[in-house]
Amino acid sequence: MTAQMMKLEVRDELLAILREPAALFFSVLMPVLFYTMFIGIFGPGGATDASIIAPYGTFAVLAVVMLSPGIGLADARDRGWLRVKRVSGTPLWMTLLAKVIAAIPYALAVLVAMTVAAVLIGSMTVDVGVLLRVFAVLVLGALPFALFSLAVGARAGTTASSAILNAVLMPMVIASGLWFPLEIMPDWVASIGAVLPTYHLAELAMVQVEGGPWLGHLAVVGLTAVVGAVVAGVAYRSARP
Amino acid sequence: MTAVLEVNDLKHRFGDVEALVGVSLSVDEGEFVALLGPNGAGKTTLVRSVTGLIKPTSGAIFVAGGDPAKAGVRQRLGVVQQDVGFPRTLRVGEVVEGAAARAGAGPETAHRALHEMGLDTVRKRRASDLSGGQQQRLQLAMGLVADPVLLVLDEPTVGLDVAARRAFWQTLAERRRRGTGILLTTHIVEEAAAVADRVVVLDGGTIVAEGTPAELKRILPGRRISARTTAPIEAIRAVDEVVSALVEDDTLVVTAIHAEPVVRVLFELDRNLSDLEVTTPSLDEVLVELTSDKTEVAA
Numbered sequence: 001m002t003a004q005m006m007k008l009e010v011r012d013e014l015l016a017i018l019r020e021p022a023a024l025f026f027s028v029l030m031p032v033l034f035y036t037m038f039i040g041i042f043g044p045g046g047a048t049d050a051s052i053i054a055p056y057g058t059f060a061v062l063a064v065v066m067l068s069p070g071i072g073l074a075d076a077r078d079r080g081w082l083r084v085k086r087v088s089g090t091p092l093w094m095t096l097l098a099k100v101i102a103a104i105p106y107a108l109a110v111l112v113a114m115t116v117a118a119v120l121i122g123s124m125t126v127d128v129g130v131l132l133r134v135f136a137v138l139v140l141g142a143l144p145f146a147l148f149s150l151a152v153g154a155r156a157g158t159t160a161s162s163a164i165l166n167a168v169l170m171p172m173v174i175a176s177g178l179w180f181p182l183e184i185m186p187d188w189v190a191s192i193g194a195v196l197p198t199y200h201l202a203e204l205a206m207v208q209v210e211g212g213p214w215l216g217h218l219a220v221v222g223l224t225a226v227v228g229a230v231v232a233g234v235a236y237r238s239a240r241p
Numbered sequence: 242m243t244a245v246l247e248v249n250d251l252k253h254r255f256g257d258v259e260a261l262v263g264v265s266l267s268v269d270e271g272e273f274v275a276l277l278g279p280n281g282a283g284k285t286t287l288v289r290s291v292t293g294l295i296k297p298t299s300g301a302i303f304v305a306g307g308d309p310a311k312a313g314v315r316q317r318l319g320v321v322q323q324d325v326g327f328p329r330t331l332r333v334g335e336v337v338e339g340a341a342a343r344a345g346a347g348p349e350t351a352h353r354a355l356h357e358m359g360l361d362t363v364r365k366r367r368a369s370d371l372s373g374g375q376q377q378r379l380q381l382a383m384g385l386v387a388d389p390v391l392l393v394l395d396e397p398t399v400g401l402d403v404a405a406r407r408a409f410w411q412t413l414a415e416r417r418r419r420g421t422g423i424l425l426t427t428h429i430v431e432e433a434a435a436v437a438d439r440v441v442v443l444d445g446g447t448i449v450a451e452g453t454p455a456e457l458k459r460i461l462p463g464r465r466i467s468a469r470t471t472a473p474i475e476a477i478r479a480v481d482e483v484v485s486a487l488v489e490d491d492t493l494v495v496t497a498i499h500a501e502p503v504v505r506v507l508f509e510l511d512r513n514l515s516d517l518e519v520t521t522p523s524l525d526e527v528l529v530e531l532t533s534d535k536t537e538v539a540a
Contacts, residue, residue, distance in 0.1 A: 008339050012331060019330040079326035084383070087292045088343050089316035 002094075009094055013102030016072060027068070028110050031060035032117045038179060039121060050127065050134050051209040053111070053118050057138050058202040059178040060110040065142040066149045066169050067162070068106065069099035073153030074161035092236065100146045107139050133208040141201045141221050147228030151235035172198045197224040242269035244303075245391045245422035246291065251300035253286050253446075260286040261297070262446040268391060268422040273413070275433035276426045278443035279532045284426045285323075287443070288395050291424065292320050305390045316344055319384025319392040319421075323399070327368035327376060334364035337382050344387035354382040357412060373400030381409070385416070392416065394425045398432065410436055434524045444532040457527050464500035467492050468517040472510035480506050492516065 017023065035056040073096070076082040085095050115131065118124040148168075153161050173179060175192045176199035182190045193199045200220040207214045246268040253261040261283045268274045276284050289295045291302055293309035307314035327336060334355065341351035355361050358378040363371060368379060377400055384392060392413070398406050413423060413436070427433050433440060434454035442450040442457070450457060463484060470493050477486045482498040497503045500519045507514055 005343055008342055012328070012335075012339065015335070016328060016330040076328070079328070080322060080324050081326065081328055083294060083322055084320075084325055084380075086294060087315055087318060087320045087322070088340060088383070088387075089312040089314075090343055091312050 009098030054205040055178045061107040061138045061142045064107045070149030070153035074158045144225035144228045147232040151232040154235040247303040249301045273423045275437035282443040283446040319389035321380045321394045321397040340383035341386040358382040466495040470511045470514040
């Protein structure tokens with residue numbers, strides 16, 4: 001029964017993504033367009049491997065994983081649909097987990113689209129093994145951010161959730177050097193970026209391509225997961241049904 | 242009769258506000274209980290407690306002998322809630338099939354429920370595109386697929402036209418015959434009086450009256466007598482059993498403990514009176530009398 005319920009929850013969430021063409025456009029095409037534009041302006045920096053997509057890929061995956069579950073949860077709450085799910089006997093944790101699981105193929109689709117764009121415009125050489133490692137790090141490493149997203153969605157309305165999550169994500173993306181190289185940023189921005197989990201997630205992805213120390217980056221991402229779980233737990237407990 | 246719902250000494254506080262102050266009630270197998278009261282009486286808090294959406298401060302609730310806080314027990318409930326909007330991305334058939342699967346039933350149960358609620362022709366439409374009345378029926382279809390022991394209906398007929406409302410009550414009557422207990426809140430008091438076995442009046446978080454609709458009507462003693470007449474109002478007011486007498490739009494309206502002495506005097510004073518009517522107080526009037534909010538009768 002639990003497996004059947006989980007399957008249904010995930011199905012509903014995937015349908016929610018597939019049947020919203022506008023959301024698909026902004027979440028999949030926009031990051032690819034950004035990527036194409038920034039590569040056009042700054043160039044690939046001489047790279048011909050998966051390091052081309054590590055920073056932009058981090059942004060694209062975070063845009064999906066941080067926005068989609070929280071805004072979806074807020075929308076379900078605003079509509080009263082969450083109440084319907086709860087009285088139907090669906091445990092709340094299952095509804096929330098389904099939102100996160102459904103974001104994974106969505107995030108992978110963005111990465112694949114970005115890879116195709118990188119191959120077409122950047123003459124990227126595809127090393128399947130490295131690419132799969134980068135994808136795995138980005139998707140799994142982004143999941144702790146979904147906890148923050150759900151925490152916001154559990155407390156704020158749909159419009160407010162979208163505004164809050166974008167207001168948190170965008171400065172983190174810029175300060176972590178995911179759009180523009182940190183080398184061209186003022187030093188104070190780079191120093192902020194160095195403590196942000198988004199920066200460490202991008203670096204962890206970069207390590208899969210270029211090698212180097214990874215434990216510190218992993219520790220920051222792990223700490224993000226712990227803090228995210230605590231924040232989300234507090235938010236769910238005090239959220240209205 | 243076995244109780245499908247038992248609520249014992251239920252209390253709930255929201256900060257300093259006592260929403261429920263020791264409410265106890267029960268619904269038996271196949272029994273239809275209507276919950277009435279003004280806004281803020283505690284009906285929504287009670288319904289949300291019964292459906293496991295909120296945890297009461299103290300007291301106990303049993304649905305078919307189990308605690309509705311547990312997901313497995315809630316699967317034995319059918320619920321129609323107020324202010325529910327369906328997701329933009331799910332079709333009618335998918336919504337009901339999903340509800341059936343969550344209750345451990347197959348798609349054929351979902352198809353039966355869709356047919357029962359007259360929704361087969363719209364099963365491929367997006368649920369959010371349905372009219373308000375169709376969405377209410379969709380919620381009931383979702384509630385019925387679990388073959389529930391208890392149906393909890395919170396303002397279920399809002400947005401339904403007369404024909405749909407009639408079909409709705411027929412569906413519920415059929416379910417009652419099969420033993421499903423029903424707990425209803427509604428703003429339409431006379432509707433509750435027509436369909437319920439028992440009416441529970443809630444006010445200020447406490448039960449102020451309980452009984453069959455006929456028993457509740459007897460709470461307000463007296464009759465209302467109206468007629469077009471030339472009889473002088475002072476003479477009517479002088480009759481012993483008259484509580485009040487006034488003229489409204491050329492019609493004399495008298496409230497009295499018993500009708501007969503008033504009618505007798507009216508005929509003595511005016512043999513040509515017309516439009517004579519003697520009525521008992523409506524359940525609406527009883528509710529206004531029973532509850533603290535005299536300006537509004539609401540469920």
